[in-house]
Amino acid sequence: MPIAKIAPSVLSSDFAQLASECHRMIKEGADWLHMAGASMYTFHIEATDKPLELIDKIHKAGMKAGVAVKPNTPIDKVYDLADKIDMCLVMTVEPGFGGQKFMTDCVPKVKALREQFPNLDIEVDGGISLENIDQAAEAGANVIVAGTSIFKANDPKDTITKFREKEITMDFDEDLFPLRPQKVGEEILNQDLKAQEALRREREEAERKLEVWVSAAKNEKYYINSFRIEGAKKTRPWLFEAVLNRALKAKTLGDVIQSTSQATSNLSRLDIFKEIDVLLDTSDDPLASPGALDVTIALEEKNRFWVKTGTEIGNEAGSANISLNIRNVFGGAETLETYMSAGTQVSHVFEFCLAKPINGNPDSKIDLSAFSLTRNNQPYSSHDEILRGAALRWKVYSRLGFHEFMVGSTWRQICNIADNATLSIRESAGHSLKSSFTHVFIRDNRDDIMLPSRGYYLKLSQEYAGLGGDIDFIKHELESQINYNLGKGFIFSASLRNGLLYPLDGKPSKISDRFFLGGVQSIRGFRLNGIGPIEDKKDSLGGDIYLAGGASLFTPLPRVRRLQLKGHLFINGGNLVQLHQRLPLYDNIRRLGTAPSVATGFGIVYRSSLLRFELNFCLPLIATTTDKVKKGFQLGLGFNFW
Numbered sequence: 001m002p003i004a005k006i007a008p009s010v011l012s013s014d015f016a017q018l019a020s021e022c023h024r025m026i027k028e029g030a031d032w033l034h035m036a037g038a039s040m041y042t043f044h045i046e047a048t049d050k051p052l053e054l055i056d057k058i059h060k061a062g063m064k065a066g067v068a069v070k071p072n073t074p075i076d077k078v079y080d081l082a083d084k085i086d087m088c089l090v091m092t093v094e095p096g097f098g099g100q101k102f103m104t105d106c107v108p109k110v111k112a113l114r115e116q117f118p119n120l121d122i123e124v125d126g127g128i129s130l131e132n133i134d135q136a137a138e139a140g141a142n143v144i145v146a147g148t149s150i151f152k153a154n155d156p157k158d159t160i161t162k163f164r165e166k167e168i169t170m171d172f173d174e175d176l177f178p179l180r181p182q183k184v185g186e187e188i189l190n191q192d193l194k195a196q197e198a199l200r201r202e203r204e205e206a207e208r209k210l211e212v213w214v215s216a217a218k219n220e221k222y223y224i225n226s227f228r229i230e231g232a233k234k235t236r237p238w239l240f241e242a243v244l245n246r247a248l249k250a251k252t253l254g255d256v257i258q259s260t261s262q263a264t265s266n267l268s269r270l271d272i273f274k275e276i277d278v279l280l281d282t283s284d285d286p287l288a289s290p291g292a293l294d295v296t297i298a299l300e301e302k303n304r305f306w307v308k309t310g311t312e313i314g315n316e317a318g319s320a321n322i323s324l325n326i327r328n329v330f331g332g333a334e335t336l337e338t339y340m341s342a343g344t345q346v347s348h349v350f351e352f353c354l355a356k357p358i359n360g361n362p363d364s365k366i367d368l369s370a371f372s373l374t375r376n377n378q379p380y381s382s383h384d385e386i387l388r389g390a391a392l393r394w395k396v397y398s399r400l401g402f403h404e405f406m407v408g409s410t411w412r413q414i415c416n417i418a419d420n421a422t423l424s425i426r427e428s429a430g431h432s433l434k435s436s437f438t439h440v441f442i443r444d445n446r447d448d449i450m451l452p453s454r455g456y457y458l459k460l461s462q463e464y465a466g467l468g469g470d471i472d473f474i475k476h477e478l479e480s481q482i483n484y485n486l487g488k489g490f491i492f493s494a495s496l497r498n499g500l501l502y503p504l505d506g507k508p509s510k511i512s513d514r515f516f517l518g519g520v521q522s523i524r525g526f527r528l529n530g531i532g533p534i535e536d537k538k539d540s541l542g543g544d545i546y547l548a549g550g551a552s553l554f555t556p557l558p559r560v561r562r563l564q565l566k567g568h569l570f571i572n573g574g575n576l577v578q579l580h581q582r583l584p585l586y587d588n589i590r591r592l593g594t595a596p597s598v599a600t601g602f603g604i605v606y607r608s609s610l611l612r613f614e615l616n617f618c619l620p621l622i623a624t625t626t627d628k629v630k631k632g633f634q635l636g637l638g639f640n641f642w
Contacts, residue, residue, distance in 0.1 A: 042066030042089055045077055047277060055084050066123070070095065075109040082117045087143065092136070093126030094268075102127030104609050107139045114140025131453060222253040224260075225283040225292035231299045235272065236331035240297075242360035243267055247295075256280070260295060267299070269362035270333040275300040304328060312343070319343025333357050347374040347384070363397040380529045380540045380628075382421035383429070385512060386413040401443030401458075409435040409468065412512045422535040428511045433469030438462070446483060450639055451554070451564065451607035453491045457481040465513075472505040473513065481642065489556030491566070494549070495642045497574075500589075501544040506581065514542030517576040518597075518628065520636030523548055524572055525599020525618035530628030532576030537626055541578070547592045548574025550642055554605060564607035568616060572642070573598030598622040599629075611637055 041058045045067050048054050058065040066087035067078050071094060078088055090110050093100035103126065113122055123143035124136040133144060224247055229240050243266050247259035257280075264278050276299045283292035308323045321341035329336045334356045341349040355367035368390075375385040391408030414429045439462050446455035459479040466472040477499040484492045499515045517523060518530035518540075533541040550572030557567050575596045579588050603616030614636035620629045 040064040040066055040086065042068050042087065044068045044070065044095070045081075046070055046073055046275065051081055052084065055081065068095075068125075069109070071103055071106050075112050078113070079116060082113075082120055085120075087121040087123055088113060088117075089123040089125055089143075089145075090141070091126050092124050092128070095126075100127050102129070102132045104132075104135065107135050110136060110139035110141050129447065131447060220253050220291070221251060222256050222291040222293055223251055223289075224248055224256060224295055225285055225288045226294050228294065228296045229299070230296065231301065234301055234304070234328055234331055235333070239332050239360050240267075256293060264297070266360065266362055267297075270357060270360070271335075272302055272328040272333050273299045274302045302327060312341075319346060319349075321349075329354070333360065345376055345379075347376045349373040365395050367393050367395070369393070378416075378418060380527070381511070382418035382425050382539050383414050384416035386415060387411070387512075401441060404438075404440040406438045406440075407436070407467070408438075409433070412510075414511065420538075422539040424535050424541055425511075425539050432471055432510055432512065434465050434471040434513070435468035436463050436465035436471075437467065438464075446481075448607070450612040450641075451566075451605065452481075452483040452493070453485045454483050456483065466504060471510065471513070473501060473503045473509060475502070475513065476500045477515075479642075489566070491554040493552045493554065495551075496549045497642065498547045499545065502579070502585070503544075508581070509544055509579070511542055514544060514578075515546045515576060516540060516542050517546050517548060517574055520614060520616070520634050521638050521641050523550070523574050523597065523599065523642075524570060524616055524634060524636075525601060525620045525630055526597060526623075527628040527630050530630070531574060531597045533578050534626040534628065537628075540628075543576035544579040545588060545592060546574060546576040548572070548642070557604070566605050568603045568605045568614065570602070570616070571598070571600040573622070595624050596622060597624060597627050601634075611639060612641060613637055614641065 041061075041063045043051075043054060043058075043066070045051060051067065055065045055067075064086040065084070066089055067081055067085050068089040068091060069075060069078060070091050075090070078085075082088065090106055090113065092103050092106045106124075110122060110124060113120070121143050122141045123145060124141040125145035128136065128144055128146040133146075136144065227240070227244055227248075229237075232240070244263050247256065247263050250256040250259045260278060260280065264276055267273060268276055276297065279296040279298070280293050281296070283294045285292060285294070304327055306325050306327065308325065310321050312319045312321065319341050320343065321339065323337055323339040325338075326336040328334065334354065337351075337353045337355070339349065339351040339353070349371070350373070351369055351371040353367050353369040355365050358364040358366060370390045372388045373386075375387070377383050377385055387410055389408055389410030391406050393404060393406040393408075395402070395404050397403075410433070412432050412434065414425075417426055417429050441458075441460045443458045444455075446452035446457055457480065459477075461475075461477040463475040464473075465475070477497075479495075479497045481493065481495040486492055501509050501513060501515065503509050515532075516529040517532055518526035519528040522528075523531060529540040529542075532543045532546070535541055550570060552568060552570040555567035555569070557565055573596050575592045575594075577588070577591050597620070599618050599620040601616045601618040603614060606613040614634075616634050616636070617632065618630055618634050620627075620631055623629050
């Protein structure tokens with residue numbers, strides 16, 4: 001097994017302080033810096049039809065040669081090149097920009113490559129953190145590229161040291177790798193001093209070249225004289241003009257490189273191009289001023305038609321779905337989607353949606369949709385609900401987080417009332433029309449959405465209904481979660497949620513608009529929607545005000561530390577009430593504290609690549625006479641758990 005190497009990626013550095021950032025990483029103990037312009041040249045296997053000729057040219061230029069493989073490229077494409085290259089880079093994110101999530105389905109490619117070539121340097125790049133480095137190292141990677149987790153760390157030196165410790169002490173399979181784990185540390189410290197010295201000189205030379213290059217060229221006056229787009233058959237010119245406009249304002253080489261890279265990343269995120277290659281060259285325009293550069297963007301457009309199928313499991317329900325999509329419909333990166341789904345709780349969904357980025361910005365999109373769905377509420381509320389409507393939405397990412405603004409109108413029908421339904425459900429039967437304006441804000445910096453170990457989540461929703469129809473209310477909801485990594489495999493998680501539905505017309509709210517509480521993904525120890533107003537111990541009626549919270553401690557389990565399997569201790573609770581119209585709002589809110597429903601328990605949690613699995617033994621501590629409790633084992637499958 002080759003010596004382990006840690007290589008911070010400069011994609012996550014401060015480009016305005018690039019030289020000092022690189023200096024800092026070398027000083028903090030990095031073996032390599034992951035960027036172009038040093039002693040190794042790595043190219044994407046997908047970018048050339050003549051890789052052997054390119055490898056030969058790289059070696060003749062006095063540099064080492066590496067080959068990079070994108071996530072969707074089979075790893076066997078590099079097998080014929082392995083004895084001629086110095087390193088293979090397995091991308092664990094789509095190349096283009098930092099901060100993406102680690103793609104676990106790329107790990108088998110690393111393992112397959114290590115089995116075939118035990119002495120090859122194998123690098124992984126993309127979403128690497130202290131939480132997932134074990135997966136990469138166990139598969140056989142010995143060069144670790146980590147950008148955000150190192151450059152953004154409070155103590156980069158300590159983070160690099162922890163990376164190195166994890167990489168060095170990984171327990172490799174003796175049948176696959178020539179070095180035993182117990183020997184790896186000793187050999188790195190004691191064996192092959194010449195290799196260690198050569199590595200040190202290589203690092204110092206790379207640092208010197210990098211510093212000279214950055215210092216000499218970063219602030220030199222350069223500008224983009226022209227853009228040339230090759231391969232755009234369906235995409236309209238105005239889209240490129242909108243995306244590339246900022247790069248035209250660049251006045252230095254550093255600005256040119258950074259703005260062009262950002263523009264290329266934005267083009268890639270529009271999801272209409274399969275490949276994008278960029279070439280910067282001095283301009284051959286005789287009328288151009290000194291420092292003029294011509295930029296050529298060669299791209300290949302994706303197929304316009306594609307089909308996606310999938311399944312969804314969660315909240316004690318499951319569904320299968322299919323979507324038929326047309327991308328780049330009018331040449332401006334528009335997407336036309338027809339979505340269909342059938343399941344247990346939501347019997348069927350049909351949605352037709354046309355989405356378009358604003359001025360070519362992938363972080364700002366507007367869409368128009370029409371939908372029809374039927375909800376099966378029979379298990380807990382003895383009725384079905386049909387919804388049909390249309391909506392106009394604007395989705396935008398800001399520095400604070402994600403915003404969604406929506407205006408829409410929905411016709412609702414409470415129907416298919418069960419024979420044994422309670423009186424309140426029968427009185428709810430019929431039609432209603434809601435026209436409303438909604439704003440949703442989400443800020444999520446958790447390291448994982450299914451089983452986070454650090455970070456927080458905040459979601460704020462506000463809705464005003466009364467733009468038309470027979471519904472008139474204001475509605476607010478807050479959902480929050482915070483997670484702490486306590487070290488040694490222990491994780492603490494806490495959540496707090498609340499909601500308020502306030503009718504403005506003096507009438508009781510409709511069951512279609514109310515909040516529901518209870519279930520393994522809501523409040524464990526209670527059945528689905530089993531907390532709050534329940535008539536005749538049968539039908540859940542929902543409520544207008546709720547407060548819920550919980551705390552969980554996830555613990556390591558012996559002998560399975562490397563699996564995403566943890567022990568689970570929890571306590572959670574909440575209350576849900578309907579508004580009394582004659583009481584002041586404050587007095588209604590105070591009622592939430594009079595009879596909360598609380599449960600505790602323990603179990604196991606497994607985080608797979610697809611969903612989270614929970615099996616808990618639940619013990620309700622406090623419950624009302626109408627609550628639907630779930631004492632004993634409770635199984636949960638899904639994505640979001642509170």
